[in-house]
Amino acid sequence: MPTRITMYTPADPDGTTTTITTTTTAAAKYPSPATLPPSSSSSSPLAFSDDELAVLTPFQKRVYHLLKQIPAGRVTTYGSMARALRTSPRAVGNALRNNVFAPRIPCHRCVASTGYVNGYDGEVIQKASFSAARGGTATGAGAGARAGAPVAGKASQSRAGKVKAGMAQKQQQQQKQQQQQVIPPSGTNIRKKLDLLESEGVSFDAKGMLQNKYKVLFDGPWDILPE
Numbered sequence: 001m002p003t004r005i006t007m008y009t010p011a012d013p014d015g016t017t018t019t020i021t022t023t024t025t026a027a028a029k030y031p032s033p034a035t036l037p038p039s040s041s042s043s044s045p046l047a048f049s050d051d052e053l054a055v056l057t058p059f060q061k062r063v064y065h066l067l068k069q070i071p072a073g074r075v076t077t078y079g080s081m082a083r084a085l086r087t088s089p090r091a092v093g094n095a096l097r098n099n100v101f102a103p104r105i106p107c108h109r110c111v112a113s114t115g116y117v118n119g120y121d122g123e124v125i126q127k128a129s130f131s132a133a134r135g136g137t138a139t140g141a142g143a144g145a146r147a148g149a150p151v152a153g154k155a156s157q158s159r160a161g162k163v164k165a166g167m168a169q170k171q172q173q174q175q176k177q178q179q180q181q182v183i184p185p186s187g188t189n190i191r192k193k194l195d196l197l198e199s200e201g202v203s204f205d206a207k208g209m210l211q212n213k214y215k216v217l218f219d220g221p222w223d224i225l226p227e
Helices: 051-054 056-067 080-084 089-096 160-174 188-199
Strands: 003-011 014-022 123-125 131-134 156-159
Touching: 056 080, 056 089, 056 188, 080 089
Parallel strands: none
Antiparallel strands: 003 014, 123 156
């Protein structure tokens, strides 16, 4: 489209008009998809494949979307996520217990509102019976839970934990006609959670309670998927 520009000077009070014509091609105005920058979400290690999305409920997608936002070295609570999604902590806990994508989708970064480690990968140990041993000996609450030390207590397993245990057993015993589902010994999955968090700089005492609670708790802001 032509553009007319008039310049006035003391020597030329009537002005001199110049016409400038520019051409904008459709390709320049509307670049092809190949020239656009790639989407960061599609290349993210936290992104779900189409097959993975197919096995998730709408609620699980919303919960796991929040999990992706918790930075390494921080933890959130079931209550915080529940408030963000306007649901109950129990509902959030159920979604986390059935997270078959752990630890890639970091449900290990969620603890109870009291700071108790609570559960991981389908396993929950009752707080009153929790103990983390050092060299086979129970330690005091202030001594800390050493990485790799056994975890004991009254535990329960959710469906996801049993499924994952069965998948591992199936790979090892492919030639057997009848397959047995093996559930990890009590405390195994909680030990994994403690070790994962320890590697990220989050520590717990020997009773499974979060240390430096108010320095590591994460409570948003959250990016929330629509229902």
